[in-house]
Amino acid sequence: MSTAIADRAPKIAVFGLLGSGNLGNHGSLDAMLWFLRRDHPEAEISCVCSGPETLERQYGVPSVAMTWFQQHGPGRSRLTTILLKMFGKVADLVRMPLLLRRYDLIIVPGMGVLETTLELNPWGFPYALFLMCLSARIAGARVAFVSVGANVARERSIRYLFTNAMRMATYRSYRDSYSRDAMRQMGLDTSKDAVYPDLAFALPEPKEPEEPESRDPRRTIALGVMEYHGTSADRGRSTEIYRQYVGKIIDFARRVVDEGYRIRLVTGDPADEAVVSAVVDDLRQTRPDLVDAQVVREPAESLGELMEQLAGVDLVVASRYHNVQSALKLSKPTISISYGVKSDILMEGMRLAEFRQPIRDLDVDRLMDQLHALEARAGGLESAMREKNAEYGEQLERQFAVLSDRFFAGRTAPRGSDQ
Incomplete structure (x- = not known):
């Protein structure tokens, strides 16, 4: 079956730890939005993220919380917070498929979504990522992991959630060979997965400052x-x-x-x-x-x-x-x-x-x-x-062309058009 979206305005959700203030994550989002708006301005874009209010304010993109608890919690006491979290895990089993059925494609843009280099709770983001992929399959939506980062997870629960989430994806690419090898070591067949640079290398450079940082010779x-x-x-x-x-x-x-x-x-x-x-x-x-x-x-x-x-x-x-x-x-x-x-x-x-x-x-x-x-x-x-x-910029342009061919039937807005 073809993975290209039908000849209508595609509905796309960008998924991740976005809206929490992490500039690196937002840089990956910036690069993905830049590509979508440049090449597919007809697309209807939303975000399913950790900070929907912040993201809507900063980007003007309709956004919704990725979990029930983020939308309704925390409680007024530690006990009620724990109870709300437990209820939220169950509620998300119903909520997530209902949420994702409105989309054609869910994109996870870059970020270290498969990494454990910092403190990580398996029933936090790893669980949300797995549930998103499972819900997308139930809802008939496709999932694309684009230039993501990974390392070998030592905790069995995190390893299970990461590898099984990736197995349900339609498209997978990594920001370096190390990340792809890490997923292979955890049991995922990566033989058809590509490696491209970090998405942030696609961002345009800012203009050079009109005046130097300092007017004296100090560096x-x-x-x-x-x-x-x-x-x-x-x-x-x-x-x-x-x-x-x-x-x-x-x-x-x-x-x-x-x-x-x-x-x-x-x-x-x-x-x-x-x-x-x-x-x-x-x-x-x-x-x-x-x-x-x-x-x-x-x-x-x-x-x-x-x-x-x-x-x-x-x-x-x-x-x-x-x-x-x-x-x-x-x-x-x-x-x-x-x-x-x-x-x-x-x-x-x-x-x-x-x-x-x-x-x-x-x-x-x-x-x-x-x-x-x-x-x-x-x-x-x-x-x-x-x-x-x-060189990195050219490689990322090739990836954007692959995404267009695979998910948008090759439809790309003319580069010289008013977007």
């Missing part, structure tokens, strides 16, 4: 931080892991301003503001004469705003995956403080493997050495990064 470093507590296996040590990471980031920030660099603090999630505050508060106490002139703190509300901020800096040192990805997209010389293999793969693809460190073993002395080496080689690195970005 500006974007320091991307995150609220890092380890993985689900680290729950007993999460506070200690977070404290150690923040302490090292503060140490690095002190040394950077002491050497005369300017710092632009950037984040990828609202939770990261706690780390930003810790850095700024420390510098106000320990470097009161430097902080106002050398530290910039301007939270971004979208990946586009983050990229605009990064466009004005010289070097980037970042922890979050999409902070690193955005910097590489802009051909900015970058150091990755990596919490997962996915960031290492990005750096290797840009020939920057020597400029990375694992977040768990972060060495500030080595980080300073890497910063100095990166600055010395910056000019020679940027041209090679621009070439790689052009």
